[in-house]
Amino acid sequence: MHRLRDLVFGPGRAVSVLSVTEILSWGILIYPPVLIMPHLAADHGWSLAFGMAGFSIGLVTSGMLSPTIGHLIDRHGGNIVMSAGALAGALGLVLLTVADQRPAYLACWLLIGVAMSSTLYDPAFATLTRIFGSSARRQIIFVTFAGGFASTVGWPATHFLLEHLGWRGTFVTFAAVLACVVAPLNGFALPRTVAAAPLPAVSSSTALPEAPMRPEGWPFILLVAAFALHFFILSGVTSNLLAMLQRGGMDAATVVAVGTLFGPAQVAARLVDFLTAGRTHPLWIARGAVTLTAFAFAMLAFVGASPLVAALFAVAFGAANGVMTVARGALPLVMFGPVGYGRVIGRIARPGLFVQALAPFVVASAVERFSDQAVLVSGIVGALLALGCFLAIRAPRA
Structure with missing residues (x-):
């Protein structure tokens, strides 16, 4: 009650x-x-x-x-x-x-x-x-x-x-x-209350450190770069995916059915994180998400765009993006603390929104100049680069 x-x-x-x-x-x-x-x-x-x-x-x-x-x-x-x-x-x-x-x-x-x-x-x-x-x-x-x-x-x-x-x-x-x-x-x-001081987090692996990092230097740059790479992959691929699958030989009805799996997969992945009460550190969530993204692209690039593989790709990529959205909100909070959080997350979002705006045109041009296969391989490379950025980040111990 x-x-x-x-x-x-x-x-x-x-x-x-x-x-x-x-x-x-x-x-x-x-x-x-x-x-x-x-x-x-x-x-x-x-x-x-x-x-x-x-x-x-x-x-x-x-x-x-x-x-x-x-x-x-x-x-x-x-x-x-x-x-x-x-x-x-x-x-x-x-x-x-x-x-x-x-x-x-x-x-x-x-x-x-x-x-x-x-x-x-x-x-x-x-x-x-x-x-x-x-x-x-x-x-x-x-x-x-x-x-x-x-x-x-x-x-x-x-x-x-x-x-x-x-x-x-x-x-x-x-x-x-x-x-x-x-x-x-x-x-x-919306309530107008303000947390008078940083409230204690639930005892878990994601508890905030006593002295949060400053939002500057290599940890901040690596975080911005990793999220920007994810934004680019997400925007570029989702805007061209349905056309790419049709060029791979799938009929329009099947392609639309595959596309509808993306949203439920996002929700399901977020629900799992919600039900586990956020016990996993958001840095590990981000690492797992980009690893799953790389796997999804590799499956589509090297196995082929059959309906089953395309459906598995949509589920894996959707789930990865679902938890990455959670990590995008939680990871800056864990690393840099709640003070000035709004400005920090805005600074992190700015490059990502820029590349999100450019990605559909860049990917479409790459498809015309090279091939769908080359774009999928580029997606694997981008996900691995993002993984490298997340692996290089060492968040302060809680």
């Missing part, structure tokens, strides 16, 4: 609120463009590449603002920052429906980039750490577990709205959800 009361009236309601707003924010800002862009580009007479360039501008803007957004959350809390970000996203989506000129269209994505930087996982992690201090890992795990359902909500909702309202009506509907649901929840329902 006490826990239920805390989830409704106490600080614990931050988990309930952010679980809802993360599903909606990811399902509105990240997943729909791949379905909406062909309609938008065709209506304006633009190329699909130019349409997607707007999305890339949004990601780059998000990367540039991430440290600043994190610092603002450290100082003022997620209520103000995350609700303002949702309103900026709503405005950007509405303006997209009337932006017929290319410069205006790209300018709208600047606003949406502000929303990305202030409503997705990194600001949510910063908000939870501000509220719960060094014990925030379990809350972070739960929010990422819930957020894994964003694709389950976002893609079907986008498909339904496109069929009934068109792309403009879809954007207006999503803007209304951001303005009337996400912004009020973040602004008024």
